Amino acid sequence: MASAPRVSGGASLAGRRWRPPPLIKRRWLRWTLGLGVALYLAAAFGTIEVNWSRVYDGLPRGQAFLAAFFPPDFTSRWEEILEGINESLWMTVASTVVGIAISVPVGLGAARNIAPAPVYYFCRSIIAVSRSFQEVLLAIFFVKLFGFGPFAGFVTLSFATIGFFAKLLAEDIEDMDPTQAEAVRATGAGWFQWLNYAVQPQVLPRFIGLSLYRFDINFRESAVVGIVGGGGIGATLNTAFERYEFDSAAAILLVIIAIVMAIEYLSGYVRKWVQ
Amino acid sequence: MLRLESLTKRYPTGDLALKGVDLEMPKGQVLALIGPSGAGKSTLVRCINRLVEPSSGKVSLDGVEVTSLGGRALRRMRRQMGMIFQEYALVERLTVMENVLSGRLGYVGFWRSYFRRFPQSDIDEAFRLLARVGLEHMVDKRADELSGGQRQRVGIARALIQDPRLLLVDEPTASLDPKTSRQIMRLICELCGERDLPAIINIHDVLLAKMFAQRIVGLQLGEIVYDGSPQGLTDEVLTQIYGEEDWSATVGKGGEEGEAEESAEHHDLPEPDRDRLAGMT
Amino acid sequence: MPVREEAGLKVWQRRERGRQLAIWAGWLIGVTIFLYCFQLISDKTIWFFVLDAGTQAGDLGSRMFPPQWSYVDQLWVPLWDTLNIATIGTAIAIVIAVPVAFLAARNTTPSVLFLRPIALFIIVASRSINSLIWALLLVAIVGPGEFAGIIAIGFRSIGFVAKLLYEAIEEIDPAQVEAVTATGAAKPQVLAYGIFPQIAPAFAGISVFRWDINIRESTILGLVGAGGIGIQLNASVMELAWSKVSVILIAILLTVVVSEWVSARIRHAII
Incomplete structure (x- = not known):
């Protein structure tokens, strides 16, 4: 690269080194973090007990195991699969509706910009408890309380929906445009009128998007709450595993994947239609 | 020397953006390409370095036919054509220095560029260019921290560090205020003069074009309707390019005292850009 | 009207x-x-x-009340395992998800007809099957223990990370990519200079977010024998030792709240 005439006055700059600025400016913090990560990884890998011989032994077994999945057998347990899927879908619909219905007041209460402090902390703690426990863990308890079957699954999913939905709704309300809210308040509107005219229009599109997304999640989770007795396709799947009917299990998994894809496609369609 | 021969571009949507454009450009010439939105200015500039693939016709630079190149040879050709963009098109999350050095990507290998180990000669040149465009104190600032004029200066440095034989400039002043627009245009033209570098500047601001370019080409609906000196831009010519309007303020002036007429010139609101619309559908 | x-x-x-x-x-x-x-x-x-x-x-x-606090002493190791399952599982998922995301994004995939559908199928399959089901399968193949848990978390997270990442890739500013292409850069250089800087914040945010979710998920993998605190939980539920269960639940609650705080802090620092 020598053809073009060089700009004059640059001689003093020649030879000046350049390195890209580091991601973390403070040197001690950079080193501490790096060292911390390295130590953690060393400790983590040091304490994981991987029984490689068991893994190695398992590979041919795994192969046989996977082979048992093929070809998927849709026919011999079709009745039960159908029933399980139906149950899952009922649970999904009912729990999404109930969960969202409860989430709305909780979400309003958990938005810092519209709720008074005691309400805020109360609603936030409901959200924290609901979010901290995985659906399956909740299901164990609800099965204990309500007995086996889809009702326990329904309560589990509704409760889990609250944590997810109320949190995102609250964040959305906190992010809304305050000038619009102020303008409506300036008209002398009452609190509910204010919600209806200032808050609702701003959060509605995302609200619908989140509802569809949660519907999708609830369906997928309904496949596992059954493993601990919460009804639905999970129960069918668990039975198939217990009976070593892996070809039926494969069929169930494929049906789940197909339905999730269908829901995803539909929700994309609905979202486009809403906006 | 750059030569375009019956260059044609038809977008998949059926829009004919360029209708057989012929153009020849000697070394060291600064050419301004004017015309209404959707006339095909952007498409023309992008067909030269084949960011947009021309449908037919030929582009050749110094006797090498650009339109027949592929893969590596095309990349070699691209690195000899510096490009300056509307809205700057800097990589916003990289620093000023990284953005300037990205102009050398065509010259260094992948791993070297990945670990930011550019040759010292490139780094020297980057410092020199940054000093030339007045940004030597901004080296490690991130591009999204800069003002519009500063960003465009980085864009200019990025194009020049390629050591180009041709400069393609796409609406360099579209998002700048009048004063900064003039400074940027002056800088580009000075640098072209220093390096005897030919440049095609696609610009919608007729006053700026008249102030800085040696030659003006008017494009309308994908065809060249005017090719001549800035002085030749009369009422009739402008009407032919842009359509009926009171052009007296634009024609009468020229040169640096045109500032006062800025507002009159900005009355022609741009129509929706057809090229962009074509890309969106 | x-x-x-x-x-x-x-x-x-x-x-x-x-x-x-x-x-x-x-x-x-x-x-x-x-x-x-x-x-x-x-x-x-x-x-x-x-x-x-x-x-x-x-x-x-x-x-359940009062909780049997002394039981905490036996929970440190399972909690550590839970953390490791989540962290290493997430790391594995990220390594696999990045190429999948680039194959799935409309603007970076090398082949729309062939590779993109495959990548999308990987994403859907991974997302549709819950980590507990993955764990169920993997325990049967590689045997019980954390290893099965790590792989299960990894498999489940590939789809999540890849989906969010490919959506981020599809939303990048094409002008910046065009500018880097115009310098004569080769494909991998365009990727490293034009695309990666644009998706880096989204990438980091998604990874930390998924890590946070995985902490929660890995607390239950023990139910099917895939390691972590779920093993203790399952055992305590089986022997109806409810005062131990409450200790475990409190431990999980605290771990999750702390991890959520860490993840929120990291995401704030990045943006």
């Missing part, structure tokens, strides 16, 4: 009549579906047990 004439006066309505009717019909159908679903669930429910839930809960509560 939703304005209708009535006795010579203009009456403003929010929506036109047909649209309003359609919305009411939509609500009616929605409510009917919900009631129908609830009816079906109710048919399958033994209401005696449900009505009895209050006393059951009271009974369970009295057994």
Whole structure:
């Protein structure tokens, strides 16, 4: 690269080194973090007990195991699969509706910009408890309380929906445009009128998007709450595993994947239609 | 020397953006390409370095036919054509220095560029260019921290560090205020003069074009309707390019005292850009 | 315009009549579906047990309190394992998800007809199957223990990370990519200079977010023998040692709250 005439006055700059600025400016913090990560990884890998011989032994077994999945057998347990899927879908619909219905007041209460402090902390703690426990863990308890079957699954999913939905709704309300809210308040509107005219229009599109997304999640989770007795396709799947009917299990998994894809496609369609 | 021969571009949507454009450009010439939105200015500039693939016709630079190149040879050709963009098109999350050095990507290998180990000669040149465009104190600032004029200066440095034989400039002043627009245009033209570098500047601001370019080409609906000196831009010519309007303020002036007429010139609101619309559908 | 004439006066309505009717019909159908679903669930429910839930809960509560605090000493190792399962599982998922995301994004995939559908299928399959089911499969193949848990978390997270990442890739500013291409950069250089800087914040945010979710997920993998604190939980539930269960639940709650805080801090620092 020598053809073009060089700009004059640059001689003093020649030879000046350049390195890209580091991601973390403070040197001690950079080193501490790096060292911390390295130590953690060393400790983590040091304490994981991987029984490689068991893994190695398992590979041919795994192969046989996977082979048992093929070809998927849709026919011999079709009745039960159908029933399980139906149950899952009922649970999904009912729990999404109930969960969202409860989430709305909780979400309003958990938005810092519209709720008074005691309400805020109360609603936030409901959200924290609901979010901290995985659906399956909740299901164990609800099965204990309500007995086996889809009702326990329904309560589990509704409760889990609250944590997810109320949190995102609250964040959305906190992010809304305050000038619009102020303008409506300036008209002398009452609190509910204010919600209806200032808050609702701003959060509605995302609200619908989140509802569809949660519907999708609830369906997928309904496949596992059954493993601990919460009804639905999970129960069918668990039975198939217990009976070593892996070809039926494969069929169930494929049906789940197909339905999730269908829901995803539909929700994309609905979202486009809403906006 | 750059030569375009019956260059044609038809977008998949059926829009004919360029209708057989012929153009020849000697070394060291600064050419301004004017015309209404959707006339095909952007498409023309992008067909030269084949960011947009021309449908037919030929582009050749110094006797090498650009339109027949592929893969590596095309990349070699691209690195000899510096490009300056509307809205700057800097990589916003990289620093000023990284953005300037990205102009050398065509010259260094992948791993070297990945670990930011550019040759010292490139780094020297980057410092020199940054000093030339007045940004030597901004080296490690991130591009999204800069003002519009500063960003465009980085864009200019990025194009020049390629050591180009041709400069393609796409609406360099579209998002700048009048004063900064003039400074940027002056800088580009000075640098072209220093390096005897030919440049095609696609610009919608007729006053700026008249102030800085040696030659003006008017494009309308994908065809060249005017090719001549800035002085030749009369009422009739402008009407032919842009359509009926009171052009007296634009024609009468020229040169640096045109500032006062800025507002009159900005009355022609741009129509929706057809090229962009074509890309969106 | 939703304005209708009535006795010579203009009456403003929010929506036109047909649209309003359609919305009411939509609500009616929605409510009917919900009631129908609830009816079906109710048919399958033994209401005696449900009505009895209050006393059951009271009974369970009295057994859970006071928690047997001394049990905490036996929980440090399982908690550490849980953390490791989540962290290493997430790391594995990220390594696999990045190429999958680039194959799935419309603007970076090398082949729309062949590779993109494959990548999308990987994403859907990974997302549809819960980590507990993955764990169930993997425990049968590689045997019980954290290893199965790590792989299960990894498999489940690939789809999540890849999906969010490819959506981020599809939303990048094409002008910046064009500018880097115009310098004569090769494909990998365009990727490193034009695309990666643009998605880096999204990438980091998604990874940390998934890590946070994985902490939660890995608390239950022990139910099927895939390591972590779930093993202790399962054992305590089996032996009806409810005062131990409450300690475990509190431990999980604290771990999750802390991890959520860490993840929120990191995401704030990045943006």
